[in-house]
Amino acid sequence: MVREGSPAKRAAIVRAALKVFLAEGYARAGVDAIAAEAGVSKRTIYDYYGDKERLFLAAIAETRAGHEQGFEALLQETIDDVTDLEDALFRFGRVFATEVAKSAERTEILRLMIAEAAHFPRLLADRPTRTALADRLEALHRRGLLDVPDPVEAAEFLGVLVTGPVQNRSWYGAVPLDQDEIDHLVRSGVRIFLAAYGR
Amino acid sequence: MVREGSPAKRAAIVRAALKVFLAEGYARAGVDAIAAEAGVSKRTIYDYYGDKERLFLAAIAETRAGHEQGFEALLQETIDDVTDLEDALFRFGRVFATEVAKSAERTEILRLMIAEAAHFPRLLADRPTRTALADRLEALHRRGLLDVPDPVEAAEFLGVLVTGPVQNRSWYGAVPLDQDEIDHLVRSGVRIFLAAYGR
DNA sequence: GCGCTACTACACTGCACGGTGTAGTGTGCT
DNA sequence: AGCACACTACACCGTGCAGTGTAGTAGCGC
Numbered sequence: 468m469v470r471e472g473s474p475a476k477r478a479a480i481v482r483a484a485l486k487v488f489l490a491e492g493y494a495r496a497g498v499d500a501i502a503a504e505a506g507v508s509k510r511t512i513y514d515y516y517g518d519k520e521r522l523f524l525a526a527i528a529e530t531r532a533g534h535e536q537g538f539e540a541l542l543q544e545t546i547d548d549v550t551d552l553e554d555a556l557f558r559f560g561r562v563f564a565t566e567v568a569k570s571a572e573r574t575e576i577l578r579l580m581i582a583e584a585a586h587f588p589r590l591l592a593d594r595p596t597r598t599a600l601a602d603r604l605e606a607l608h609r610r611g612l613l614d615v616p617d618p619v620e621a622a623e624f625l626g627v628l629v630t631g632p633v634q635n636r637s638w639y640g641a642v643p644l645d646q647d648e649i650d651h652l653v654r655s656g657v658r659i660f661l662a663a664y665g666r
Numbered sequence: 667m668v669r670e671g672s673p674a675k676r677a678a679i680v681r682a683a684l685k686v687f688l689a690e691g692y693a694r695a696g697v698d699a700i701a702a703e704a705g706v707s708k709r710t711i712y713d714y715y716g717d718k719e720r721l722f723l724a725a726i727a728e729t730r731a732g733h734e735q736g737f738e739a740l741l742q743e744t745i746d747d748v749t750d751l752e753d754a755l756f757r758f759g760r761v762f763a764t765e766v767a768k769s770a771e772r773t774e775i776l777r778l779m780i781a782e783a784a785h786f787p788r789l790l791a792d793r794p795t796r797t798a799l800a801d802r803l804e805a806l807h808r809r810g811l812l813d814v815p816d817p818v819e820a821a822e823f824l825g826v827l828v829t830g831p832v833q834n835r836s837w838y839g840a841v842p843l844d845q846d847e848i849d850h851l852v853r854s855g856v857r858i859f860l861a862a863y864g865r
Numbered sequence: 866g867c868g869c870t871a872c873t874a875c876a877c878t879g880c881a882c883g884g885t886g887t888a889g890t891g892t893g894c895t
Numbered sequence: 896a897g898c899a900c901a902c903t904a905c906a907c908c909g910t911g912c913a914g915t916g917t918a919g920t921a922g923c924g925c
Contacts, residue, residue: 472901492781494693497882508903513884582691582781584840591837620831620851624858627830632822638790641783652819659823659862671871696912707873712914866925873920883910890903895896 472515480505480512484526489575493523493583520587527576527590534573538596546603552612553661560629560653567640568633568649574640581639597622604664613664621664628656671714679704679711683725688774692722692782719786726775726789733772737762737795745802751811752860759828759852766839767832767848773839796821803863812863820863827855
C-alpha cells in the first residue's frame with residue numbers, strides 16, 4: 468500500500484530521515500523521531516516508503532546523488548581551465564577537505580555507510596567521484612601539466628592526500644578542526660602529490 | 667555489585683563481546699548473544715562489567731592496547747635498522763595495509779569506533795600509532811635518509827598513503843581485496859612518499 | 866560435614882520501537 | 896452539496912532486549 472504522494476513531502480521525509488540517521492545511526496534511529504522531524508505522521512512515512520530499511524536506502528541514495536553533482540561543479544570551477552596547477556589543486560582540496568572536517572553531511576554519510584556497510588551491502592556501490600577526478604587528471608596529463616600514467620590510481624592518491632589526514636584528525640567529522648590546520652594539511656598533501664606526479 | 671572474578675573469564679567475556687560488537691554494531695549487539703558466545707551466563711557479565719556500555723568500552727580498550735603492541739613490533743622489525751629504505755617502508759606498509767584490507771579485526775574496530783564516535787566521545791583518544799611512526803621518521807631524518815621537517819605530519823601522510831586507497835577500495839574491510847592489488851597500491855604509496863620526503 | 870564463593874539457569878520487569886488499523890479532518894474537484 | 900483522496904492522530908500489537916532477582920549447584924578450604 469505505497470502511496471506516491473507529493474515530491475515536496477517525499478523530500479521533507481527524506482531530509483528528516485537523513486538527519487536522524489546521521490545523528491543516531493541506523494539501529495538507534497526511531498521512525499517516530501523521523502516523523503516528528505519531518506512534520507509528518509508516522510503513518511505517512513510507512514505509506515510512502517513501506518519500511519525503515521527502504522527509507523534508509525532512499526535517504527542515502529538521494530543525498531549521494533546531490534553530492535556527486537556538487538563534486539562535479541567543484542571540479543569544473545577549480546581544475547578545468549587551470550593556469551596555476553598547484554593553486555588549482557589546493558583550492559579543490561580545500562573545499563573538499565573542509566567539507567570533510569566540519570562534521571558536514573558528506574563525511575557523516577560516509578561514516579554511516581562505513582558503519583552499515585556490513586548490514587546493507589547495496590551501499591557499497593562504485594565511487595563516481597573518483598572517476599570524475601581521474602578524468603581531470605588524465606586531461607592534465609594530456610596537456611603536459613602532469614605525469615600521470617594511471618589516472619585512476621592517481622585520483623585515488625590525490626583524494627587520500629587531500630582528505631585523509633583531515634578525516635583522521637577529525638575522526639571523520641566527529642571532532643571539528645580549525646581552518647588553519649585544514650589548509651595546512653591540504654597544502655602539504657597537494658605538494659606531496661605534485662612531487663610525485665608533477666613534471 | 668561488581669565482582670572482580672578471574673582474569674581468564676574476563677578475557678573470554680571481552681573477546682566474545684568484541685566479536686559480537688564488531689559483527690553487529692553496538693546497538694544491535696545483544697548481551698545475551700555475548701553471553702552465549704563467551705560460554706557464560708548473562709548474569710555473570712553484569713556482575714563483571716555492570717552494564718553494556720562499560721563492557722563495550724572495556725572491549726575496545728583491551729583490543730586497542732594489543733594492536734599498539736603489534737604495531738610497535740612491526741615498526742621494530744621493518745623500519746628500525748634499515749638498509750634499503752624503500753623496501754623497508756614497503757614491507758611495513760604491506761603488513762599494515764593487508765591487515766586493513768582483509769576485513770581484519772583492526773579495521774573493523776576502526777569502523778566500529780568511527781560509527782560510535784558520536785555516541786562514545788571517550789573513544790576519540792589520541793592515536794599512539796601515529797606518534798610511534800613519527801618517532802621512526804624523525805630518526806631516519808637524523809640519519810640523513812629522509813628529509814622530514816615535520817615528523818608527525820609526515821607520519822600522518824605515510825599512514826594515509828599506505829592504507830588510504832586500500833581502505834577506500836575495500837570499504838574499510840567490508841570487501842576483500844586480493845594481495846596483488848594491495849601490494850601495488852602500497853608500492854605506489856611508498857614511492858609517492860619518497861618522492862616528497864626522500865633525499 | 867559446614868560454610869563460603871563463584872557461577873548458572875531462568876523467570877521476570879519495563880520499555881522502546883517497528884509496524885498496523887482506523888476514525889476523523891482538511892482540501893480540492895465536479 | 897457530494898465525492899475522493901491525502902493526511903493526521905492515536906491507539907494498539909508484538910517483540911526484542913537491557914537489566915534484575917533468586918533459587919540452586921559445583922567447587923574448595925576447613
